[in-house]
Amino acid sequence: MLLAALSAVLFIGLAGTATAAPPTTSPGASDCAGRGVPLSKISVQLYTFAEYIGGGAGEQARHEEVLRRLAEMGYRNVEPFTLSGWTAEEYRALLDEYGLKASARHVDVGTHTAPADIARIIEDNRVLGIKYFGSGSSAGAPWMQPLPTEADWVAYARYLDAVGEQARKAGQTLMIHNHDFEFTRVFGDRTAFDILMANTQKKNVVSQLDLYWVSRAGLDPVDVLEEYGNRIQLFHVKDLNPALGNRIEIVGRGTIDFPEVFAAGGGSTRYFVVEHDPRFGDPTFDPFEAAEEGLAYLTCTTY
Secondary structure, three states, X not given: OHXXXXXXXXXXXXXXXXXXXXXXXXXXXXXXXXOOOOHHHEEEEHHHHHHHHOOOOOHHHHHHHHHXXXXXXXXXXXXXXXXXXXXXXXXXXXXXXXXXXXXEEEOOOXXXXXXXXXXXXXXXXXXXXXXXXXXXOOOOOOOOOOOOOHHHHHHHXXXXXXXXXXXXXXXXXXXEEOOOHHHHOEXXXXXXXXXXXXXXXXXXXXXXEEHHHHHHOOOOHHHHHHHHHHHEEEEEEOXXXXXXXXXXXXXXXXXXXXXXXXXXXXXXXXXXXXXXXOOOOOOOOOHHHHHHHHHHHXXXXXX
């Protein structure tokens, strides 16, 4: 079980250093095309731009600007977290206009105590051309409803398995996106993540492994990959800076050994999704810089 790895919970930084991030003077690091992660497998989680997109007047214009600039950088895929008031049909038309595809989608899929309209989500996904989808966080997060007991986590997992079965029958795949608490919440000899995996079927539910949050929990993502293999089909690629309180860092500027992690993922990784959670209220953070450097890093990183 992953609990054994928690003996290293005093996290100092992952061993090893990834290959240096290349310059980002050319969009998409075109000089590295064909040598690193294929562009067809690279995406970006639009939550990176959550503060920039904002809400209210002008939200759609700002959202469209994000899509346009990402396409200009060289991205071919994006991972939405909101449709900003557009219908699925309208959003799909917008993606088509900029030559983008939605690799996956974060959308609230509900819980066993508060189910979502999964049929509606699946239909929207069909229009959007999306195969992978799931909530931006599993239940039990400090900012969500508590799941205080192992039985609560089991009930939640069984709900997700039923949602995943419904998705599978529609040709789609439910994914679980983690934070750190799924690995630090422990019941006996199992973490909450272990419980979610044990009580969902491989054919119904996969993992979108957030490499930063696994590392922040004190684990090596390679150990998680070795345990769960091809159940992990997507990565959220964001870096960790131990010199600044283990904060989220632009990809390639931190200490996570991405080549080692990518190698451990083998051929089961469908998408490498660049992400940097917004630093709300910090004017020094530029989400466009984070996206461009992440793309450049991935296109030049071999593993």
